[in-house]
Amino acid sequence: DAMVIQNPRYQVTQFGKPVTLSCSQTLNHNVMYWYQQKSSQAPKLLFHYYDKDFNNEADTPDNFQSRRPNTSFCFLDIRSPGLGDAAMYLCATSTIRTGSEKLFFGSGTQLSVL
Amino acid sequence: AQSVSQHNHHVILSEAASLELGCNYSYGGTVNLFWYVQYPGQHLQLLLKYFSGDPLVKGIKGFEAEFIKSKFSFNLRKPSVQWSDTAEYFCAVNAAGNTGKLIFGQGTTLQVKP
Numbered sequence A: 001d002a003m004v005i006q007n008p009r010y011q012v013t014q015f016g017k018p019v020t021l022s023c024s025q026t027l028n029h030n031v032m033y034w035y036q037q038k039s040s041q042a043p044k045l046l047f048h049y050y051d052k053d054f055n056n057e058a059d060t061p062d063n064f065q066s067r068r069p070n071t072s073f074c075f076l077d078i079r080s081p082g083l084g085d086a087a088m089y090l091c092a093t094s095t096i097r098t099g100s101e102k103l104f105f106g107s108g109t110q111l112s113v114l
Numbered sequence B: 001a002q003s004v005s006q007h008n009h010h011v012i013l014s015e016a017a018s019l020e021l022g023c024n025y026s027y028g029g030t031v032n033l034f035w036y037v038q039y040p041g042q043h044l045q046l047l048l049k050y051f052s053g054d055p056l057v058k059g060i061k062g063f064e065a066e067f068i069k070s071k072f073s074f075n076l077r078k079p080s081v082q083w084s085d086t087a088e089y090f091c092a093v094n095a096a097g098n099t100g101k102l103i104f105g106q107g108t109t110l111q112v113k114p
Helices: none
Strands: A004-007 A010-013 A019-025 A031-037 A044-050 A053-056 A064-067 A073-078 A087-094 A109-113 B003-006 B010-014 B019-021 B023-026 B031-038 B045-050 B056-058 B064-068 B073-078 B087-095 B108-113
Touching (some): A019 A031, A073 A087, B019 B108, B023 B087, B031 B064, B031 B073, B045 B073
């Protein structure tokens, strides 16, 4: 049974057209992460929520925003997608954030920008 | 800044061959180390992790990894691979006590020929 669910699996958007990717979890985990993975590159952390506390990575572009309306859901908003934003976007959760716990990943959303 | 380097981008083996995937990290402090695996069409999942104790860690499906602090390495091994081990393997590091931020290597694609 899927525990971290990302929808849709594939998303196509137009250059400059806002797009939202969604993630939900049935694990009741405190922490939710958004990673960006471009082709043949390492997943890169964009930001994470610890409960409602939002933590942005220093090098995450302002174009990327996130919302977490409740424990179960987290959204990634790309305000004006560029061609360089085409990537796989991975959502992950963990119970706490000491650093030794494992992450539970969703299957990802592959974003294409036309 | 922390970084993770995986030596091989693409490895091709025959069934029953032995496997060793290299991983080196750069960080001077205490770290937590992980190997994640992504089977075709599936999400990233934890293979094994090290955060303290015995530097030889055993994971699922017969995989093991050895933490060698002096070499900043955490190589993944399996004595005899199977076709079902075909997947992408990611090494990741987290500074102990950090906010759960994983730094991933760029991944190694393993192809096992039957």
